[in-house]
Amino acid sequence: MAGSVLTDRRVVLPTPADTTALGRDIGLRLEPGDLVVLAGPLGAGKTCLAAGIGEGLGVEGPVTSPTFVIAREHPSLPAALGGRGVVLVHVDAYRLGVGTAPTPDPAEVAAQLDDLDLDTDLTRAAVVIEWGEGVAEHLAGEPLLVRLDRSGPDETRVADLRGPARLVAP
Template sequence: MRRERELPAITDTQAFGRELAELLQPGDLVVLAGPLGAGKTALTQGIGAGLGVPGPITSPTFVLARVHRGGRVPLVHVDAYRLAGMADVDDLDLDATTEEAVTVVEWGHGLVEQLADEHLVVELDRRDDDVRTVRLVPVGPGWEQRLADAA
């Protein structure tokens, strides 16, 4: 899997999420970083589709976290935008699901990394021409190896 890629349309972002889902397993933490409109929720929709999660995946902005079951691995989708710090993260009790699910956190950079020894940061951006770019940043030797094996 290439670590950097251009995603010309939102459907490409979703397709990339489906491709990324093939690498995901229970206990994985994926931290999505990028500005508003960069495609974080669209990427998560693709991840959910790739995991076989039924039903729509929408931004959990107002509920903070949603658990989607029914796929090959449960998906926990978190929006950390309104979280003020570790106390707020602890209140979500994400530790209870991290071992059995794939946890995807929007706006979580700098807040949730301690939930797992290793994690994957997905940096998304949106250029002026609406083309999105994605960059995978593995944190830990396990993710380094997984990405190398998928290349």
């Protein structure tokens, strides 16, 4: 949605349930054409957040990591069962070399993402891309970037969100 106000927000997520709840809140706001880019190290909670997004959208089946299939589509449940009519396309760019050493050329990864035809999916679905920072933002005018990390002695998860205010606002 070009021209919307971009904003930032930091959320402390003490438990995995809090990470899922943040995802659910984001999912309740997503519309076809929205792109969510998830970033963070292994174990930071990207897939947990994506599962919450799926709950908020009301999609069929559990949302699990698509690492070995690269992309998975989750159709919306019927409205009577909580579906919002928005399909979720969940992508994991890790297998494209993102997050590995040596880091691949971002242009090469972006080209591989383009081969998945995600821009077509964006006309009818909300797309969530794990490990997509720096390689997937070109797919939409104003994606929501969520950087997850663990910090402090108890490794509490922290999410830093940047994107359209309608998706970031509490």
